[in-house]
Structures are given as structure tokens and as C-alpha cells.
Amino acid sequence: MPLWWPLLLSSLLFAIGVYGVLVRRNAVLVLMGVELMLNAVNLNLVAFDAYFRDVLHGGQTFALFVIVIAAAEIGLGLAIVLLVFRTHGQIDVDTMRELADREEPAVAER
Amino acid sequence: MVDLGGGVQAIDWLAVAPVLVVACAAVVVLLADAFAGPPRSRRQALVPAALTLAGVAAAAVPAVRLWGERRSTFCVGGVLEGPAACSFVVDPVTLVFWGVVLFGTAVVALLGTAAVAEGRTPQGEWNFLLLCSATGAMAIAASRDLVTLVVALEVVSLPAFAMVGLRRDDPRAAEASMKFFLVSVVSTAVMLMGVSLVYGATGSMFLTQVDQALVTGAGPREVAVAGALLTVVGLAFKVAAVPFHMWVPDTYVGAPVAVAAYLSVVSKAAGFVGLMLVLGLGLRDLAPVWAPLVAVLAALTMTVGNVLALGQQHAVRLLAWSSVAQAGYMLVPFAAVGAAGAAGSAGAAGSGAGGLEPLGASVGYLAIYAFVNLGAFAVAAVVGTRHPRQRLTDYRGLVREEPLAGWALVFALVALAGLPPGVVGLLAKVVVFSSVSSAVTWLAVVMAVNVAIGLVYYARWLVELFRPAEVPGRSTYDVPNGVGVAVGMTFAAGVVLSVFPGLLLDPVLAIF
Amino acid sequence: MTVVEVLFLLLGLVAAGSALLVVTTRTMVHAALWLVVTLGAVAGIFLLLAAEFVAWVQILIYVGAVVVLLLFALMLTKAPTGPQPDLDARRALPAVAVAGLVLAVLGTTVVAGFHGVELDLDGAVVGSAQTTGATIFQQWVLPFEVLSVLLLAALVGAIVLSRGTGRRGGE
Numbered sequence: 161m162p163l164w165w166p167l168l169l170s171s172l173l174f175a176i177g178v179y180g181v182l183v184r185r186n187a188v189l190v191l192m193g194v195e196l197m198l199n200a201v202n203l204n205l206v207a208f209d210a211y212f213r214d215v216l217h218g219g220q221t222f223a224l225f226v227i228v229i230a231a232a233e234i235g236l237g238l239a240i241v242l243l244v245f246r247t248h249g250q251i252d253v254d255t256m257r258e259l260a261d262r263e264e265p266a267v268a269e270r
Numbered sequence: 271m272v273d274l275g276g277g278v279q280a281i282d283w284l285a286v287a288p289v290l291v292v293a294c295a296a297v298v299v300l301l302a303d304a305f306a307g308p309p310r311s312r313r314q315a316l317v318p319a320a321l322t323l324a325g326v327a328a329a330a331v332p333a334v335r336l337w338g339e340r341r342s343t344f345c346v347g348g349v350l351e352g353p354a355a356c357s358f359v360v361d362p363v364t365l366v367f368w369g370v371v372l373f374g375t376a377v378v379a380l381l382g383t384a385a386v387a388e389g390r391t392p393q394g395e396w397n398f399l400l401l402c403s404a405t406g407a408m409a410i411a412a413s414r415d416l417v418t419l420v421v422a423l424e425v426v427s428l429p430a431f432a433m434v435g436l437r438r439d440d441p442r443a444a445e446a447s448m449k450f451f452l453v454s455v456v457s458t459a460v461m462l463m464g465v466s467l468v469y470g471a472t473g474s475m476f477l478t479q480v481d482q483a484l485v486t487g488a489g490p491r492e493v494a495v496a497g498a499l500l501t502v503v504g505l506a507f508k509v510a511a512v513p514f515h516m517w518v519p520d521t522y523v524g525a526p527v528a529v530a531a532y533l534s535v536v537s538k539a540a541g542f543v544g545l546m547l548v549l550g551l552g553l554r555d556l557a558p559v560w561a562p563l564v565a566v567l568a569a570l571t572m573t574v575g576n577v578l579a580l581g582q583q584h585a586v587r588l589l590a591w592s593s594v595a596q597a598g599y600m601l602v603p604f605a606a607v608g609a610a611g612a613a614g615s616a617g618a619a620g621s622g623a624g625g626l627e628p629l630g631a632s633v634g635y636l637a638i639y640a641f642v643n644l645g646a647f648a649v650a651a652v653v654g655t656r657h658p659r660q661r662l663t664d665y666r667g668l669v670r671e672e673p674l675a676g677w678a679l680v681f682a683l684v685a686l687a688g689l690p691p692g693v694v695g696l697l698a699k700v701v702v703f704s705s706v707s708s709a710v711t712w713l714a715v716v717m718a719v720n721v722a723i724g725l726v727y728y729a730r731w732l733v734e735l736f737r738p739a740e741v742p743g744r745s746t747y748d749v750p751n752g753v754g755v756a757v758g759m760t761f762a763a764g765v766v767l768s769v770f771p772g773l774l775l776d777p778v779l780a781i782f
Numbered sequence: 783m784t785v786v787e788v789l790f791l792l793l794g795l796v797a798a799g800s801a802l803l804v805v806t807t808r809t810m811v812h813a814a815l816w817l818v819v820t821l822g823a824v825a826g827i828f829l830l831l832a833a834e835f836v837a838w839v840q841i842l843i844y845v846g847a848v849v850v851l852l853l854f855a856l857m858l859t860k861a862p863t864g865p866q867p868d869l870d871a872r873r874a875l876p877a878v879a880v881a882g883l884v885l886a887v888l889g890t891t892v893v894a895g896f897h898g899v900e901l902d903l904d905g906a907v908v909g910s911a912q913t914t915g916a917t918i919f920q921q922w923v924l925p926f927e928v929l930s931v932l933l934l935a936a937l938v939g940a941i942v943l944s945r946g947t948g949r950r951g952g953e
Contacts, residue, residue, distance in 0.1 A: 161787050163901040166827065167470075167892035169794045173801055173820075174463055175885035180805035181456055182877035183870045188855045189810065190452055192817050195848065196801050197459035199824050202840070204466035206833040208473075209909075211901050216346065217917040218475040219466075220909045221925075222417050223828075223836045224918075226462060227843050228929055229424050232936035233455050234848045236431055238855045239940035244448045245859045247441035253452065254871055256445050259520040279923060293931055300938065344924045357924045395942040402935035409928050418925040425932045432939030447943075463888075471895070490895030496888065 166207035174200035187241050187251040198230050282343035285360045287332035288368055289408040295325020296401035303394025315386045318397040322379040326372050333368050336360055355476035357415045362781045366633055367411035367543050370640045374536040375404040377644045377760060381528035381651045383752030390438045399429035407540040416465050416475045419544055426540040427454050434525040446524025453517040461504020467497030477552035484555035498553045498560050508541030512570040515594050522590035527654050530586060531647030534593040535640045542636055550626050557607045565605030565713050572598030572720040579727045585650055585660040600635050602702050602717055603628035606709040626782040631705035634778040638698040645682035645760035649675045651753050662731055667739025672747050676735055678761040685764055687728035688721055693768040790830055797823035808865040814852050821845050832906040835914040
């Protein structure tokens with residue numbers, strides 16, 4: 161198999177993930193786009209590992225670690241999404257403007 | 271199964287001790303908090319912060335013991351050809367960053383005690399997350415392979431998301447946390463893509479071996495270049511370089527002041543050390559490609575940060591934009607690496623310092639920025655106890671009402687602006703300026719213009735400090751002891767470094 | 783074409799197609815389910831590329847845990863189950879442009895860079911659990927340990943953030 165096949169697939173997945181991140185308004189859907197990007201990274205890493213026959217298996221090991229990082233991110237991300245939902249009633253990233261720069265900042269309620 | 275030439279790696283415990291102590295301190299804080307139960311008194315609520323300070327102090331002991339040494343551990347021996355491949359290296363750069371991280375963590379832990387009175391931030395977990403994040407920042411400074419570097423960078427950011435949103439029933443903190451989280455997660459993915467391409471082009475995760483492969487030209491160069499650019503973009507988010515800065519003002523304003531201080535100093539320092547290691551050690555041979563890019567980023571970052579800081583009425587937002595601008599100054603020396611390296615690139619592979627000399631200026635600027643910026647945030651925390659809205663007009667009369675806090679802020683602002691009494695800030699700017707003035711002249715000019723713009727808004731804030739207060743004659747500041755100590759620490763550090771600037775700058779500039 | 787190549791092309795088509803559906807579908811729950819298909823297909827490709835352990839971890843953690851968490855997030859934020867017209871911001875065209883640019887740059891770079899390079903999978907060391915375990919604990923101990931701090935912090939952070947508003951900081 162030519163090495164560029166998996167690499168091109170990875171580029172495609174990455175681009176699709178970028179599109180998802182840019183276009184989606186719901187925070188959970190944005191996270192799905194990020195997952196696609198991370199999967200593209202893993203595909204690259206595994207393909208290169210196989211290509212180099214890396215004695216240290218740097219690519220595969222890193223892919224495993226990326227999966228763990230993604231899981232940790234999602235776990236914390238879920239908590240943050242729920243926190244925002246509790247305080248704002250929705251998780252639309254486009255309508256979050258409370259902190260936006262204004263002449264007279266809103267009074268921080270204490 | 272592959273024979274990897276021997277069993278478990280040998281570990282130099284003294285070298286890893288500072289990181290290990292901080293990590294253990296995090297666990298101690300967590301356990302102590304879990305077993306002690308909800309605090310019954312104000313004094314008991316301060317225990318986690320005290321434990322954090324003790325942990326930082328304990329980590330400083332082995333770090334001081336290591337001063338001046340150069341140690342490598344977690345090495346891969348006998349399997350790979352080429353230069354030694356070690357995952358963990360303690361050298362002067364590492365130690366300077368460890369100093370910045372430990373000092374910053376201590377100050378932030380002290381600032382965090384301002385939230386005790388309010389009772390809306392769980393102190394045990396807050397300090398645990400602070401120490402976890404600091405562990406990552408310590409680890410990244412010593413990491414010399416891409417896997418450890420990325421993982422450590424993530425350890426810096428992930429607890430920080432939680433710290434931003436930890437204040438209960440605070441919609442602004444939740445929103446800040448969400449924005450920070452999304453931007454950071456996307457930037458991590460972009461950086462990982464870059465790292466995977468660098469791996470593909472060079473066949474190794476170890477920075478020394480990546481460098482070797484690029485010098486010998488083993489892999490396809492265009493892939494390495496693409497990887498380098500994506501990595502720079504990903505890390506630019508972390509250090510909040512324009513145009514990847516949009517999360518900064520909102521996050522800093524929405525987060526508690528202590529967390530904003532942490533993000534602007536320790537988290538930013540971690541991003542910088544990551545950038546410095548990847549570009550300086552791993553991708554040094556590609557400097558002609560990334561140096562102009564970083565130069566443009568630096569110019570944009572300085573200009574946008576300073577110009578947008580001009581109109582701000584909100585103190586923390588002003589500090590946020592100012593910290594964006596300061597990140598631009600820190601990026602400036604990177605632009606000179608390629609230019610200086612052109613002469614020495616032939617011998618670059620063998621010697622340890624082919625053309626990296628300008629980066630010393632970046633390290634020095636970062637260290638000095640850390641001390642004075644923490645000072646400014648510390649005073650903002652003091653004022654925040656009475657004026658949570660943090661308008662610049664709230665700072666009126668501060669010098670008269672709270673002389674220590676007032677003069678500390680005066681000093682910090684003067685140093686950030688780079689004016690003479692804050693000698694240390696001036697010197698930092700001179701060092702950075704001279705590192706590029708001969709190599710990349712246009713950038714030096716941009717920087718000079720920006721320093722002038724910066725004077726305007728720092729001066730505007732300084733004027734407010736000396737104006738009479740709206741309600742003159744009485745001080746109603748109830749400064750928590752911890753915050754007072756933090757103000758004193760940063761003030762003292764700034765003054766000492768202004769009187770004896772060589773203490774910090776001489777060793778730092780000799781690193782590379 | 784060898785069997786491996788045919789399988790790769792099939793799995794690649796499935797992965798790319800379902801990934802497109804993840805980012806374009808109007809029904810949020812469907813997006814999560816299409817993500818399962820993508821992740822599963824990528825896991826299959828990992829198997830083809832001699833990364834056995836990574837493939838199983840991908841199935842276990844990604845499909846088993848991450849997607850379930852995403853579904854939970856959708857459920858707990860009361861996401862509507864029917865099709866939604868306004869899931870996307872009104873910036874589809876710039877997003878397509880950026881994504882297309884990314885694909886063009888990355889794609890041409892890797893194709894040009896590795897043109898004519900064969901990925902020889904015969905006799906490659908399969909990344910079995912044993913091999914992977916040995917490499918992680920012999921060569922990659924440091925990042926592994928740092929990762930443990932990450933997981934602990936994420937766990938504690940998630941718990942403390944979602945502990946609710948009822949209890950005040952322990953007073």
C-alpha cells in the first residue's frame with residue numbers, strides 16, 4: 161500500500177474536523193469535530209510507525225496517549241458543558257457574549 | 271517481542287525530584303482536603319494554600335541543589351543511532367523556568383486565598399488543580415521528546431480549565447471556562463497534527479534525533495515544514511499570540527484574578543518553553559522557514575495587544591491585552607534565530623548552540639515579565655476585594671489609601687512599560703531589542719513603536735493611582751494576609767532585580 | 783491490489799463518508815452515532831496498519847467511553863432529538879473554504895512528500911498488547927507517569943465542576 165493513502169485519508173478527516181469545529185454552534189458538536197481531528201492525528205502516527213518500523217513504537221505509543229488525552233478532555237469538557245448549561249440554560253457557543261468587550265462592563269454579581 | 275536492550279530505564283531521582291515533589295504535594299493537598307472534610311473556620315480553609323506553599327518550598331530545595339548542573343535521565347540507550355536521546359534533561363533553561371513556575375505558583379496560591387472569605391471556591395480542589403498544572407509546567411521545561419512535551423503541555427492546560435470555572439454560581443466564570451476549553455482543545459489538535467507530521471518526516475520523537483534527521487536531510491522536507499508550521503500555530507494559541515489570542519481577554523475577565531494571573535504567567539511560560547524547545551532544539555534546521563513567520567506573529571501580537579489595550583477601562587482586561595502585547599516582545603528574539611544561525615548552521619549539529627543565542631533574551635524577558643506581571647495581578651486582587659468591577663477609576667487614590675499596594679502597582683506598571691525606575695523592565699526590553707536590532711531591523715522598529723504605544727496606557731493607569739479617591743480619607747481595603755504577602759513578594763523581587771539585574775540576566779543570557 | 787489495500791479503501795471510504803455526516807447532519811444524536819462508525823472504521827485501519835493494541839483501545843475508550851460521554855452531554859443538555867435547522871452558524875462558506883484549504887495544503891504536502899513510498903506491512907512487528915506494554919514501560923515511562931497526573935486532575939476537575947450549586951464552599 162502506498163504510504164500516502166492513509167496520510168491522505170488523515171488529511172481528509174482533519175479537514176472535515178476543522179469544518180465541524182468552525183461551523184457548529186453547539187459545544188458538544190464542536191467537540192465531535194475535535195475528535196475527528198484527533199483521529200486524523202492518530203492515523204498519521206500509526207501509519208508512520210508502521211512505515212519506520214519504529215523500534216520504540218513512538219507512533220503507536222503516542223497514539224495511545226492521544227486517545228487518553230482525548231478521553232480526559234472529553235471528561236472535563238462534559239463537566240464544563242453541563243456547568244455552562246446550568247448557568248446559561250444553553251450551550252450555543254455563538255450566543256455567549258456576556259464577557260464580550262463593552263463600554264460599561266456588567267456588574268459582577270456577588 | 272522486540273529486544274529493547276535492557277530493562278527499565280535508569281532514573282536520576284535528584285533530577286526529577288522537583289517535579290515529583292510538586293506532584294506529590296498535589297496528592298497530599300487532595301487527600302488532606304478529603305479527610306479533613308468541609309472547613310469549619312477561616313483558618314482551616316487556609317490549610318490547602320499553606321500545604322501548597324510548603325510543597326513549592328520543598329520542590330525548590332532540590333531545584334536549588336541542581337543549580338548549575340546539567341543532567342539527563344529517562345534515556346534510551348543502545349537502541350538508536352545518532353545523538354543521545356533522553357526524555358528528561360535538567361539544564362540552565364529548565365532551572366530558570368522551574369524558578370519562574372515555582373515562584374508563580376506560590377504567588378498564585380497566595381492570591382487564591384482572597385477567595386476564602388467568599389466561600390464560593392472549594393479551596394482543597396483549587397489548590398490541587400493548581401499544583402497539578404504546575405507539575406505539567408515543571409515537566410515541560412525538562413521534557414526533550416515530543417510525547418512528553420505534548421502530554422506535559424496538556425497537564426498544564428487541563429487543570430486550568432477547571433480552575434477558571436471553579437467559582438460556584440458564577441455564569442461569567444463558566445463562560446470563560448468554556449471558551450478557554452474549546453480554543454485550547456482545538457489548538458492542541460492542530461499542534462498534534464504538526465507533531466505527527468514532524469514525526470513522519472524525521473522518524474523520531476526525540477528532539478535531538480529530530481534535529482539530526484533534519485540536518486542530514488533524511489526525510490521529505492516539505493512535510494517537516496508543514497509540521498513545523500502547524501506546531502507553531504498550535505503553540506501560538508497557548509501563548510496567545512495574535513491572531514490566536516481572542517480567548518484571552520474574555521477568559522481573564524471571567525476567571526478569578528488569581529487564575530488570570532496564573533494563565534498570564536505560568537501557563538504562558540509553559541507555552542513559551544514548549545515553543546522554544548520544539549523550534550530551538552528540534553526544528554532548528556528549519557529556522558529560515560519559521561523565523562519569518564514568528565517575526566510576523568510577534569509584530570502582530572505586539573501591535574494588536576498594545577492598540578487594543580489603549581481604550582480599556584477595565585483593569586483586568588487592560589492587563590489581559592497588555593499580557594498579549596508582552597507575549598509579542600517575548601516572541602521577538604525567535605525571529606533572530608534564523609539570521610544568527612545562518613552563519614553558524616554548519617557547526618550547528620555538533621555544538622550545542624548554533625545560532626540559538628537570541629533565545630536567551632526571550633528567557634530573560636519571560637522571567638522578568640513573570641515577576642512584574644504577577645505583581646500587577648496581585649494588586650488587582652487587592653483592589654478586587656472591594657471593587658469587583660475592576661474599573662480603572664476604582665484605582666483612584668490607591669497610593670494614598672494603601673501605600674504598599676499602590677507603590678507596588680506603580681512599580682509593576684513602570685516596569686511593564688519599561689521606564690527607568692523599573693530598571694528590570696527596561697533592561698529586559700533592551701536585551702530583547704538588541705537581540706534583533708542587527709538581524710531583523712524592521713521588527714526592532716515595530717518593537718520600538720510598540721513600547722511607545724505601551725507607555726500611553728500604562729501612564730493612563732498610573733495617573734489614576736495618584737488621583738484623589740472618590741471618597742477620600744479612609745481606607746476600606748480589607749486585604750487578606752495571603753494577598754498582602756503576595757504583593758510584598760513580587761514587589762521585593764522586582765526591586766531586588768532592579769538593583770541587581772545581573773542576578774537574573776547574567777546567567778540567563780549565558781545559557782545558549 | 784492486495785486484500786489489505788482493498789480493505790483499506792473500503793474502510794477509508796466508510797470513515798470519510800461517516801465523518802462528513804458527523805459534521806453535516808441536522809440531528810445531534812445522529813452525529814454521535816455517525817462518529818461511532820468513523821471511529822470504528824479508523825480502528826479497522828489501525829488493525830491493518832499493525833497497531834493491534836491501539837485499535838482495541840480505540841474501540842474501548844473512544845467508542846465505549848468518549849461517544850457515550852458525548853451522548854450523555856447531549857442528553858443532559860436537553861438536546862432535541864429531532865432534526866434542527868439552526869445547528870450551524872451562518873458561516874458555512876468560510877468554513878468550507880478553510881477546510882478545503884487545509885485539505886489542499888496537507889494533502890498535497892503528504893502526497894508530494896511520500897510519493898512512491900511503499901508502506902511494507904509484511905513482517906511488520908504487530909503492536910500487540912505485549913509489545914506495546916513493553917515499550918511503554920521500558921521507553922515511555924515518563925510521559926506515562928505525567929499522563930497519570932493529567933487523568934487524576936481531569937477526574938477531580940470534572941467532579942468538582944459538576945458537584946452542583948447546592949453546597950456552598952463548605953460553610
